[in-house]
Amino acid sequence: DSGSAKTTPEQYDIQYLTPVEIGTPAQTLNLDFDSGSSDLWVFSTDTPSSSVNGQTQYDPSSSSSSEEVSGASWSISYGDGSSSSGSVYHDVVNVGGVSFDSQAVESASKVSDQFAQDSNNDGLLGLAFSTLNTVTPTSEKTFFDNIIDNLDVAAWTADLKYHEAGTYDFGVIDDSKYTGDISYVDVDDSQGFWSFTADIDGTSVEGIADTGTTLALFPDDVVSAYYKQVDGAEEDSQQGGYVFPCDADLPDLTFSPGDAKITIPGEYINYAPADESGSTCFGGIQSSADVGINIYGDIALKAAFVVFDQTTSSPRLGWASK
Numbered sequence: 001d002s003g004s005a006k007t008t009p010e011q012y013d014i015q016y017l018t019p020v021e022i023g024t025p026a027q028t029l030n031l032d033f034d035s036g037s038s039d040l041w042v043f044s045t046d047t048p049s050s051s052v053n054g055q056t057q058y059d060p061s062s063s064s065s066s067e068e069v070s071g072a073s074w075s076i077s078y079g080d081g082s083s084s085s086g087s088v089y090h091d092v093v094n095v096g097g098v099s100f101d102s103q104a105v106e107s108a109s110k111v112s113d114q115f116a117q118d119s120n121n122d123g124l125l126g127l128a129f130s131t132l133n134t135v136t137p138t139s140e141k142t143f144f145d146n147i148i149d150n151l152d153v154a155a156w157t158a159d160l161k162y163h164e165a166g167t168y169d170f171g172v173i174d175d176s177k178y179t180g181d182i183s184y185v186d187v188d189d190s191q192g193f194w195s196f197t198a199d200i201d202g203t204s205v206e207g208i209a210d211t212g213t214t215l216a217l218f219p220d221d222v223v224s225a226y227y228k229q230v231d232g233a234e235e236d237s238q239q240g241g242y243v244f245p246c247d248a249d250l251p252d253l254t255f256s257p258g259d260a261k262i263t264i265p266g267e268y269i270n271y272a273p274a275d276e277s278g279s280t281c282f283g284g285i286q287s288s289a290d291v292g293i294n295i296y297g298d299i300a301l302k303a304a305f306v307v308f309d310q311t312t313s314s315p316r317l318g319w320a321s322k
């Protein structure tokens with residue numbers, strides 16, 4: 001098997017949403033593919049109406065292939081303070097043509113306000129390691145772990161783009177999507193994340209590849225050295241991080257996982273206006289000091305073609321320019 005799904009960015013590339021077919025007949029929900037967590041959860045007919053604000057709801061009672069998992073529940077809290085919880089069904093899930101007939105579909109009976117207000121996001125599809133799955137008393141596998149044995153190549157790839165649609169592929173490495181060679185680096189999956197090390201301007205930065213995090217969060221020494229090059233840049237705790245004049249000329253930032261050299265164009269680092277005036281802008285690279293972990297989020301990932309590889313006994317990440 002192999003398949004490909006188009007993923008579309010919301011404004012400012014804050015998140016990328018990918019259509020996923022669930023159930024029989026298919027119900028299409030737009031999910032946030034998240035390599036930083038391991039639950040597939042959805043807005044559903046179990047979600048209180050007061051928390052539903054435009055989202056598409058999975059209706060297990062309308063799916064002839066849904067089976068409720070007796071006694072199972074889930075509850076997840078994300079590093080940004082958001083959370084959700086609920087019950088569990090098994091149902092058919094199809095992503096870009098790759099299908100698994102009894103995927104755990106976690107139905108939300110509670111969502112935090114950040115999710116309630118995010119009307120285009122119908123849920124998350126976790127792609128970190130299944131050790132992080134929150135279903136109890138019996139944990140469930142991620143979609144990737146469920147389909148991996150059926151894939152032509154035991155890998156999935158992320159080709160996120162700046163202000164335009166990209167693709168998530170499963171079971172195929174599409175050589176038309178990158179230039180040069182793919183450089184593979186080892187992954188430490190001991191904490192359940194796709195954790196790897198890259199060099200950034202002479203500093204070795206261990207962090208996680210997280211498609212579900214908008215920005216790139218790096219050690220303060222790296223970040224302050226970067227913004228020292230930008231006239232008028234300052235760290236403003238009121239605004240939540242480094243800001244600068246929107247007309248600033250931002251330098252590129254290169255990170256090197258193994259032999260790869262991935263250059264994030266300065267344009268990507270001029271993330272978005274910090275206020276309504278539009279004169280002060282918020283940086284796409286921010287300090288990880290308050291998070292406790294470095295995160296190669298979308299600002300970094302969209303500069304590369306990334307292979308989340310389990311073709312060998314130990315997981316790897318492949319990096320290529322494009």
Ligand SMILES: O=C([C@@H]1CCCNC1)N1CCCCC1
Nearest residue numbers: 034036037078079080212213
């Ligand atoms: O909750 C998260 C992120 C939030 C955004 C979406 N991806 C998962 N974590 C990643 C960093 C370590 C703590 C857990």
